[in-house]
Amino acid sequence: MDQIIDQFFNFKIMLEAWPIMWRGLMMTLLICAAVIPLGLIGGLLVALAGTSSTTWFRWLVIVYIDLFRAIPPLVLLILIYSGLPFAGIRLSPFTAVCLAFFLNNSAYFGEVYRAGIESIGEGQSEAARSTGLTQIQTMAYVVLPQAVRNVLPDLISNTIEVVKLTSLASVVALPELLYSSDMARSLTYNASPIVMAALLYLIILLPAVRALTRFEQKLAAQ
Amino acid sequence: MSVPAIIKIIDLHKSFGNLEVLKGIDVTLGESELVFILGPSGSGKSTLLRCCNRLEQAQRGQILFDGTDILKPDTEINAIRQQIGMVFQSFNLYPHLSVLGNICLALRKVKKFSKKQAREIAFHQLERVGLVDKSDNFPSELSGGQQQRVAIARALALDPKVMLFDEPTSALDPELVGDVLGVMKDLKNSGMTMLVVSHEMRFARSAADRIIFMDGGNIVEEGPPEQMFDNPQHQRTRSFLQQVGY
Amino acid sequence: MSAWERFLHTFFNRDVIIQYLPDIGKGFIVTCELAILVVISGIAMGFILAMVRAYQILPVNLIIVGFVDVLRSLPPLVLVLLFYFGLPNIGVVLSGFVVLWLVLAAVLAAFAEEIIWAGITSINKGQWEAARSTGLGMTQTLVYVILPQAIRMTIPPMTNRTIAITKNTALGTVIGVGEILNQATTAQSFSSNASPLMVGAIVYVLLFVPIVVLGRWIETRFAWKNA
Numbered sequence: 172m173d174q175i176i177d178q179f180f181n182f183k184i185m186l187e188a189w190p191i192m193w194r195g196l197m198m199t200l201l202i203c204a205a206v207i208p209l210g211l212i213g214g215l216l217v218a219l220a221g222t223s224s225t226t227w228f229r230w231l232v233i234v235y236i237d238l239f240r241a242i243p244p245l246v247l248l249i250l251i252y253s254g255l256p257f258a259g260i261r262l263s264p265f266t267a268v269c270l271a272f273f274l275n276n277s278a279y280f281g282e283v284y285r286a287g288i289e290s291i292g293e294g295q296s297e298a299a300r301s302t303g304l305t306q307i308q309t310m311a312y313v314v315l316p317q318a319v320r321n322v323l324p325d326l327i328s329n330t331i332e333v334v335k336l337t338s339l340a341s342v343v344a345l346p347e348l349l350y351s352s353d354m355a356r357s358l359t360y361n362a363s364p365i366v367m368a369a370l371l372y373l374i375i376l377l378p379a380v381r382a383l384t385r386f387e388q389k390l391a392a393q
Numbered sequence: 394m395s396v397p398a399i400i401k402i403i404d405l406h407k408s409f410g411n412l413e414v415l416k417g418i419d420v421t422l423g424e425s426e427l428v429f430i431l432g433p434s435g436s437g438k439s440t441l442l443r444c445c446n447r448l449e450q451a452q453r454g455q456i457l458f459d460g461t462d463i464l465k466p467d468t469e470i471n472a473i474r475q476q477i478g479m480v481f482q483s484f485n486l487y488p489h490l491s492v493l494g495n496i497c498l499a500l501r502k503v504k505k506f507s508k509k510q511a512r513e514i515a516f517h518q519l520e521r522v523g524l525v526d527k528s529d530n531f532p533s534e535l536s537g538g539q540q541q542r543v544a545i546a547r548a549l550a551l552d553p554k555v556m557l558f559d560e561p562t563s564a565l566d567p568e569l570v571g572d573v574l575g576v577m578k579d580l581k582n583s584g585m586t587m588l589v590v591s592h593e594m595r596f597a598r599s600a601a602d603r604i605i606f607m608d609g610g611n612i613v614e615e616g617p618p619e620q621m622f623d624n625p626q627h628q629r630t631r632s633f634l635q636q637v638g639y
Numbered sequence: 640m641s642a643w644e645r646f647l648h649t650f651f652n653r654d655v656i657i658q659y660l661p662d663i664g665k666g667f668i669v670t671c672e673l674a675i676l677v678v679i680s681g682i683a684m685g686f687i688l689a690m691v692r693a694y695q696i697l698p699v700n701l702i703i704v705g706f707v708d709v710l711r712s713l714p715p716l717v718l719v720l721l722f723y724f725g726l727p728n729i730g731v732v733l734s735g736f737v738v739l740w741l742v743l744a745a746v747l748a749a750f751a752e753e754i755i756w757a758g759i760t761s762i763n764k765g766q767w768e769a770a771r772s773t774g775l776g777m778t779q780t781l782v783y784v785i786l787p788q789a790i791r792m793t794i795p796p797m798t799n800r801t802i803a804i805t806k807n808t809a810l811g812t813v814i815g816v817g818e819i820l821n822q823a824t825t826a827q828s829f830s831s832n833a834s835p836l837m838v839g840a841i842v843y844v845l846l847f848v849p850i851v852v853l854g855r856w857i858e859t860r861f862a863w864k865n866a
Binding site for chain 3: 174178179237238240241242244245246247249250253254257258331332335336337338339341342349353356360361362366368369372373377380384387388391
Binding site: 292294295297298299300301302303304305308312313316317320 | 446448471472473474475477478479481483485486487488489498499502503544547548551
């Protein structure tokens with residue numbers, strides 16, 4: 172038991188590792204601040220492209236969504252980070268992370284928005300068009316507000332997944348929370364820094380997960 | 394008809410794939426006229442109505458609104474749609490907006506009225522349909538009849554020259570039908586031009602200026618209500634009226 | 640060499656591909672083994688947890704909900720590193736393969752429990768009452784009446800979640816599990832050529848696109864049936 176506490180919950184080592192962990196946490200939040208809006212906006216654009224009346228273009232959007240939902244995000248990240256240099260394109264770890272996550276997240280968010288838009292009946296846009304609203308106005312004021320509301324739980328759950336996904340950035344040596352804790356682990360030969368990283372992730376995400384569950388239960392009860 | 398025509402439909406053809414649902418329709422709608430379209434389901438009457446707003450795209454023919462052919466691709470359809478109000482069978486109120494929000498949306502975004510102007514118009518129209526006290530409610534809090542009256546107010550708010558009604562009462566419980574028909578009757582008395590697809594025979598008889606009977610994508614016959622109900626010329630009209638128990 | 644030839648030489652080099660294809664093939668088998676193990680054990684455990692939760696024993700339920708929420712909140716890679724590098728310090732040495740299997744199965748179990756539980760609670764209370772009134776016991780009601788109805792609506796979310804978690808088998812590369820990505824990156828550094836990585840990515844696409852398309856099909860089919 173003492174051994175477990177010493178190896179996993181060593182307070183002294185956690186305290187020592189705190190400065191580097193803090194910087195890692197800030198980097199994680201910075202990545203989130205970049206990739207969450209990118210994914211939300213990119214996904215919206217993908218979904219709007221999916222409402223095109225041109226059949227081949229709609230299929231192209233579905234191919235895009237399914238392709239990037241099929242490739243594991245880590246594979247995409249490594250492909251971009253260590254594959255592209257062979258073509259003379261060398262991206263910083265941060266840019267590579269943003270690009271890989273953009274491709275992955277816009278596909279996932281795109282699918283969520285798409286389902287939302289499809290859940291709104293034809294009558295809504297007909298009513299809006301019959302009052303003279305343009306196609307874009309109809310989308311912006313009538314269809315999207317309802318669509319987003321219908322898929323809000325999925326949007327939240329996807330956003331939580333994106334935050335968790337940022338831990339992959341450690342693989343391309345971007346010093347975010349997990350990378351920093353693993354550095355501290357290899358310096359101290361002790362797993363406590365990783366436990367600490369886990370606790371920090373829990374502090375950020377556990378309330379969100381709990382709130383999401385509550386929210387879904389409330390919706391189901393209606 | 395001596396009154397000037399507001400809508401003139403000339404030789405209108407519409408197909409869905411291989412199925413021809415309108416086979417050359419000619420209708421003239423004069424100012425302040427209330428024209429009722431009757432016919433069995435699948436006769437093409439709803440499609441005809443939806444073509445008048447270009448919610449369906451007709452393949453051939455013309456629909457002249459105030460002399461402009463609305464079927465031409467270069468017609469400013471959104472400008473015309475403001476002048477053609479439409480009321481749907483399933484109301485199609487926006488569930489995420491309040492009653493006031495439903496009415497104000499097009500006023501603000503299409504007509505570009507200020508918030509204050511839009512609210513004034515909205516309240517005026519709500520008064521017309523007797524629902525001023527429901528302005529802050531959401532559609533889900535209203536009965537079907539109230540929702541349909543809000544939908545009518547939403548269309549009227551844009552000050553249309555003509556109103557299209559697509560089976561406005563067929564999704565309503567019987568006891569709520571009367572309120573909606575009452576609003577329509579008031580509209581008629583105020584001189585609104587109306588094209589109505591409905592199965593409310595008694596209302597058709599008392600309020601319509603003219604009745605058109607459609608079957609199989611064609612106009613079988615048309616005339617004033619007395620003639621159509623009491624002395625229909627065609628066998629198909631007679632058997633339809635018999636079927637609906639009139 | 641033209642630009643096109645240079646591109647092919649770098650990203651789709653025939654000789655390099657032929658040389659390393661057997662390795663990537665081995666990786667493919669490891670990925671499949673892991674995926675099957677994770678899916679079966681994860682979903683089975685999710686089922687058991689959800690059924691236990693239906694008995695409404697407070698302390699047990701608190702533990703289940705705690706387990707589920709924590710595993711839904713933590714990035715799987717954190718758990719992978721924690722167990723792979725931490726456990727040996729207290730004398731427990733597990734292979735990378737086993738660590739990855741246990742972590743991903745536990746994560747899938749957590750999500751599966753949540754999905755199945757949502758299915759169980761969505762069934763009308765009258766179903767319970769009707770079944771109990773005919774003398775069926777608690778477990779019988781659950782197995783014969785509630786679960787068969789609940790499972791149908793859990794299929795679309797379960798499919799999506801299972802795909803997402805199975806893709807995490809690529810995390811094995813970080814702790815030296817010889818799956819597709821690991822084989823591909825190793826081959827890339829030996830050959831100084833991007834072709835193995837491209838092949839690896841293509842193998843993933845071939846493996847997962849059919850499953851993603853299947854998931855989409857299931858989703859529309861079930862949505863339609865419920866409507």
